[in-house]
Amino acid sequence: MADVLRLHFTVDGEDFTSAGEASAQVKKKLRQMGYDPELIRRVSIAMYEGEINMVIHAGGGEADICIYPDKIEILLSDKGPGIADIALAMRAGYSTAPETVRNLGFGAGMGLPNMKRYSDFMNVESVVGEGTKVTMIINT
């Protein structure tokens, strides 16, 4: 696999203010590489929602981004509580976020639906008590 650019970020689960820094860095990198602004926006929003989810629900996690010649892959993994019912979690408007998170402007139950909307492929693997892995692919 030639010409694959890999980026790795650790998402801090303690600091809500810094959530989104990894997505902002990916956005800057894609801009430098000259990608179409619409595509950059899709990648940034999908990753940002995922990053926020890891901070809100899982106490942080790891983000790995692979930039291939024909696609951008975002892998988010955490060791949080896991998702018991993925289909339910995917439903727009469904949220388990506490009131404190809603007061911060999130927890509207739009995170996962937005991630799916902005990516060409999304897969969620989760084991309750162990963690969650989200893979998103955006074709370039």
Added chain:
Amino acid sequence: MKIREIQKLLSANVLTCTDRLDTDVRSACGSDMMSDVLAYVKDQAVLLTGLVNAQVVRTAEMMDMVCIVFVRSKKPTDEILALAEQNGIAILTTDLRMYDACGILYASGLQGAL
């Protein structure tokens, strides 16, 4: 509509990017829920919100928004202002409430997500 006109219509104060008031704004979105904002994509938009934290600026950054209006006299912190300045996002504050601020802009020809 230019940011300068938004400032005038809402009697707003400009707290960052005072050199960008001639930037064109093509549409607007009013919400306190950032995920609802992230579900809506349009170029060169302004975000009106009563929520004040760094994630409002992050959301605007991800969406390539050019301006944020904090309604109901909300005052952003220096940290929020620094993040906005760094990303070239003009921050405005107005004493108007959300409904009135949105209504004034809409009546003046600034479209929503339609």
